[in-house]
Amino acid sequence: MFSKACQYAIRATLFISQKSLQGERVGLKKIAEEIDSPEAFTAKILQQLARNSIIESVKGPSGGFEILDKNLDKIKLISIVEAIDGNQIFDGCGLGLKQCNSAKPCPVHDKFKSIRENLKHMLSTTNIRELATDLSIGNVFLKA
Amino acid sequence: MFSKACQYAIRATLFISQKSLQGERVGLKKIAEEIDSPEAFTAKILQQLARNSIIESVKGPSGGFEILDKNLDKIKLISIVEAIDGNQIFDGCGLGLKQCNSAKPCPVHDKFKSIRENLKHMLSTTNIRELATDLSIGNVFLKA
DNA sequence: TATATAAAGGACAAAAATATCCGAATATAT
DNA sequence: ATATATTCGGATATTTTTGTCCTTTATATA
Ligand code: FES
Ligand code: FES
Numbered sequence A, B: 001m002f003s004k005a006c007q008y009a010i011r012a013t014l015f016i017s018q019k020s021l022q023g024e025r026v027g028l029k030k031i032a033e034e035i036d037s038p039e040a041f042t043a044k045i046l047q048q049l050a051r052n053s054i055i056e057s058v059k060g061p062s063g064g065f066e067i068l069d070k071n072l073d074k075i076k077l078i079s080i081v082e083a084i085d086g087n088q089i090f091d092g093c094g095l096g097l098k099q100c101n102s103a104k105p106c107p108v109h110d111k112f113k114s115i116r117e118n119l120k121h122m123l124s125t126t127n128i129r130e131l132a133t134d135l136s137i138g139n140v141f142l143k144a
Numbered sequence C: 001t002a003t004a005t006a007a008a009g010g011a012c013a014a015a016a017a018t019a020t021c022c023g024a025a026t027a028t029a030t
Numbered sequence D: 001a002t003a004t005a006t007t008c009g010g011a012t013a014t015t016t017t018t019g020t021c022c023t024t025t026a027t028a029t030a
Helices: A003-022 A028-035 A039-051 A069-074 A075-085 A109-126 A127-135 B004-021 B030-034 B039-051 B069-074 B078-084 B109-125 B128-139
Strands: A057-060 A064-066 B056-058 B064-065
Touching: A003 A028, A003 A039, A003 A064, A003 A075, A003 A127, A028 A039, A028 A064, A028 B109, A039 A057, A039 A075, A057 A109, A069 A127, A075 B004, A109 A127, A109 B109, B004 B030, B004 B064, B004 B069, B004 B078, B030 B039, B030 B064, B039 B056, B039 B078, B069 B128, B078 B109
Parallel strands: none
Antiparallel strands: A057 A064, B056 B064
């Protein structure tokens, strides 16, 4: 469904969000530990998220990553998915035709479209604060 | 969503189905042309489908690929997806946790689960004859 | 039986995704 | 100012996916 990079991105963003809710900034090492991801690869992904203004990065001692409070409401899951995986998953043909076009549809166009719209709706309406709050409550997890 | 191999597999299966409806067997070259896929790679995928008894292959002159009439009803899209991509897409965690487990769920478990169930239901109830018939009618297509 | 045709299968190649390493840049604290 | 902590960015490595090529095997038919 999503690339590993995207999965790490979502997990990392949620962990950073949780910390930001508590007013804490958090470093790469800690993030990679808490979401059980390869550290150097995670660093690349965090850079992408920072360039896309999903998270903020601060260099130097006591630096690390954080999310602006206003962004906890503004950023939806779909922002992360689009930043990392692009929108092929929403716009592309499920059977890999060069373009998904209802004027020249593939045999599963209608059925796929409806599922992709579900997915898109879910990702567009789920915000980060909501998920980070669930995490803080402690009944959901970021690693097995 | 699906690997390219899986997309080719579905397109190829539907094309073969359409021909089988007409009582015709069809060869690799023609298949690759009609679904716009790389020929040699498609050959590998057809082998996998044949080993999984989704399609039948016949060697030699006037050989090629076909689908048994009874299988046109029996084979659902999900059979193809599982044969090529496995069931990670249905069973795996959307955020990449080692296992999707409602006893220790990730923050999007419930939301993902519902979408994956939609997808699974759609793939489980869509059979090949139905899609091949649509193809024959000519209002859906296997290449752009 | 000989020949031609078509898929099967193994080895290899290229491209993309995932992952690592290390020096440079930068901010903080002393 | 200096030392230190931390992200940034470029180069490289590994793994997986996608794709190719060539030989072997099976089979129909002349
Ligand atoms: S054309 Fe295939 S999903 Fe729209
Ligand atoms: S635990 Fe993540 S989808 Fe079930």
